[in-house]
Amino acid sequence: MYEIYCKLRNEKGVKDSDVVKATGITKSTFSDWKSGRSKPKNDKLQKIADYFGVTLDYLTTGNDDMIKEKPPMLTARDERDIKKDLDSLREKLLNKDLGPAAYDGEDIPDDDIELFLGQVNLMLHRLKVKNKAKYGNKNKK
Secondary structure (H helix, E strand, C coil): CHHHHHHHHHHHCCCHHHHHHHHCCCHHHHHHHHHCCCCCCHHHHHHHHHHHCCCHHHHHHCCHHHCCCCCCCCCHHHHHHHHHHHHHHHHHHHCCCCCCCEECCEECCHHHHHHHHHHHHHHHHHHHHHHHHHHCCCCCC
């Protein structure tokens, strides 16, 4: 599985840190898989498969017949837009400028903001790809 992951990562031209941010899977988990200390669970494998636009079967077997139709790739501009949105949200969360950005009446703790933003990052990437597939690669004006 790890070899197929590396192949996909290299083909897409991303770094491990990009996959970590997009999927929420920790670097240490990837390291454990690489060294054979642990085997990946299906939920984490599915996140990776979704990120790369392949089936779970392809990720685990490498069988080319199982590749999904490739989703639209995000451009450097798309990545910059997502980063800009995340940076703006981070600033607002740290400055408590969002009003009811809370859970159970409490503000999101500062040490949980990055965890929250990691999940928002994953959602923004998926949404951007989904919108590109639905509406095409038209630039908004």
